Amino acid sequence: MSTPIASLDVDLAYQKAILGSVSRTFALTIPLLPPEIEKVVGNTYLLCRIVDTIEDAADLNPETKQILSRLFLDAVLEKSSVQSFVDPCLSALQGYGNQDELDLIAHTPTVLRILHTCSSKDQAAISRCVSIMSEGMSHFHGKQTQAGLKDLQEFEKYCYVVAGVVGELLTTVFSNNSPTFAKSIQGQEILAIAFGQALQMTNILKDSPEDQARGVSWKPANIDQATLLKISYEKLQDSMRYILLIPKEDIGIRRFCFLAFGLAVMTLSKIANCKNFDHKDEVKLSRKTVMAFYAFTKIAVGSDTLMKIFFNTASSSLKNCSRT
Structure with a gap:
């Protein structure tokens, strides 16, 4: 199902704004790309940032991180609903200090709507990247010493x-x-x-x-x-x-x-x-x-x-x- 132009514009405006909040460096570099590539790379960065946020949550034990990473990957790959990741993730991160990253997680549905407007080739590349990163970081959750x-x-x-x-x-x-x-x-x-x-x-x-x-x-x-x-x-x-x-x-x-x-x-x-x-x-x-x-x-x-x-x-x- 295609995303209406007006709705996509709102989603892309959020992507641009939150990118500036969660990464000073990439907010500077990503806009240098041609518009279509900027959309894809900005979207990928935000998906990876969600994985990173789970990784960086010092209060979560490795098992919880692995569960949340799996729920996130299932949402990206459309194996389960997005909300089945967002709700438990925000609940687990109640004490997390970075409000911008929490806002990003709350807007996971927005980020995934943008993903689904990318070309099928680009979507496949993003899904592969997020899968390897999410599964790889899950593997390393238990190796933190x-x-x-x-x-x-x-x-x-x-x-x-x-x-x-x-x-x-x-x-x-x-x-x-x-x-x-x-x-x-x-x-x-x-x-x-x-x-x-x-x-x-x-x-x-x-x-x-x-x-x-x-x-x-x-x-x-x-x-x-x-x-x-x-x-x-x-x-x-x-x-x-x-x-x-x-x-x-x-x-x-x-x-x-x-x-x-x-x-x-x-x-x-x-x-x-x-x-x-x-x-x-x-x-x-x-x-x-x-x-x-x-x-x-x-x-x-x-x-x-x-x-x-x-x-x-x-x-x-x-x-x-x-x-x-």
Whole structure:
């Protein structure tokens, strides 16, 4: 059944507004995409954010998180009603402090109505992404410890299910809407996973003091910070290769990816220079830095050379980590 235009406009207005409330970074990057892709990527982000909210709820035990994740996935895949997820989820999260994320969960029906206006190819890609993320995070709910994940292999797997799969989703959506990109990425799709993982590793390292404070670590146990920064740098190198494969005529896609990438590069560089920090605000980029880079991307994305110069310059401290 098609959604009336007026109703869709109201739903999309909500999607845009709540995106600005739950993510400063993605509220900046997603509108750079062409309108049809912006709708799909914005919608996917909100669905993933609902999964993240369940994950971040410190008061919920792993079993409750797994139940809610399953109810959410069933609602997305239309195996059960949306309300059969919303009601128990809001009930379980009564003590949750982030009102914007609670509002998003209450508006899950809105988010799913938008999903069902996307093309069948895009819907299939979104459903795959949300399924892998939801089931993957359910798997890791029971592995939350203060010591961290078992090893590097488990760390890579975690970064895949929460972000590498998003890189795959973006690649599919971009390819569905850009035949030129679909041709250029062929045979190098693995770079998309590195792009997503690089962004996730940035978040894990940045948020590690707060995670430790609530008795959790998503870093691999017995692996030092320098090694993690070296791995992150390697992922960033692959991410740069990925962005360079995006045709210059797909300027919105290029700028979306380069902006997210550049913010990750600068954040990881601050972490590398900081050595030890007790709060993520110590390595958080200032609004002035973010907006200056935002302006720079408008020029840089038209030049492969400029993008490479930025990466080589901004990642110098990370490069030094990888040599030690």
